[in-house]
Amino acid sequence: MKNFIMNLLRGPQQALSSFWEQREPRERLILSVGIIGVLLALLYLLLLEPAFNGRDRLEKNLPNLRQQAASFQAQAKEAATLAGKGTTNVPAVTRENLEASLAGRGIRAQNISVTPDLIQLQLPSVSFSELLAWLNETQKTYRLSVADSTIAALDAPDRVNATLSMRRQKTES
Numbered sequence: 001m002k003n004f005i006m007n008l009l010r011g012p013q014q015a016l017s018s019f020w021e022q023r024e025p026r027e028r029l030i031l032s033v034g035i036i037g038v039l040l041a042l043l044y045l046l047l048l049e050p051a052f053n054g055r056d057r058l059e060k061n062l063p064n065l066r067q068q069a070a071s072f073q074a075q076a077k078e079a080a081t082l083a084g085k086g087t088t089n090v091p092a093v094t095r096e097n098l099e100a101s102l103a104g105r106g107i108r109a110q111n112i113s114v115t116p117d118l119i120q121l122q123l124p125s126v127s128f129s130e131l132l133a134w135l136n137e138t139q140k141t142y143r144l145s146v147a148d149s150t151i152a153a154l155d156a157p158d159r160v161n162a163t164l165s166m167r168r169q170k171t172e173s
Helices: 002-021 025-086 095-104 128-141
Strands: 111-114 119-127 144-153 159-168
Touching: 095 111, 095 119, 095 128, 119 128, 128 144, 128 159
Parallel strands: none
Antiparallel strands: 111 119, 119 159, 144 159
16 A cells, blocks of 8 residues: 555656756756745745735724733623622511502502411402512512412403412522
């Protein structure tokens, strides 16, 4: 196999050698300079020019990227401080607190049952948008999330009958 490859390469090599020997010294010099010029042009076009363009592009983007990094760091610090604040001052969930919170949204509960593990509410004919706003508020204030719900639309726009079961969200320490 090695001999076969050597024989294949020997033919073009001999032809090139013969071609080169037939040239005058001045022609050899001109051809050498031309070959070197073509090789330098290829080197520039394939290796150097893309690197220069990439460097220029990165130099243009670097201030923007630094600004984004600073913004991300500030947001991370803010998130860390907010996460630290979120673990304190969670009010106790009592029937009175829930009734006051519901009344603040114009919602009257037919029945409220508060146990250590579960809060159950029956809310007849309430505004659906106010119910969603109240759920968002209780999620933030009391860290309650809906475990189970039954919501039935009424004939009036934005009015529903709702039965909710809520649990306190688990906090990770």
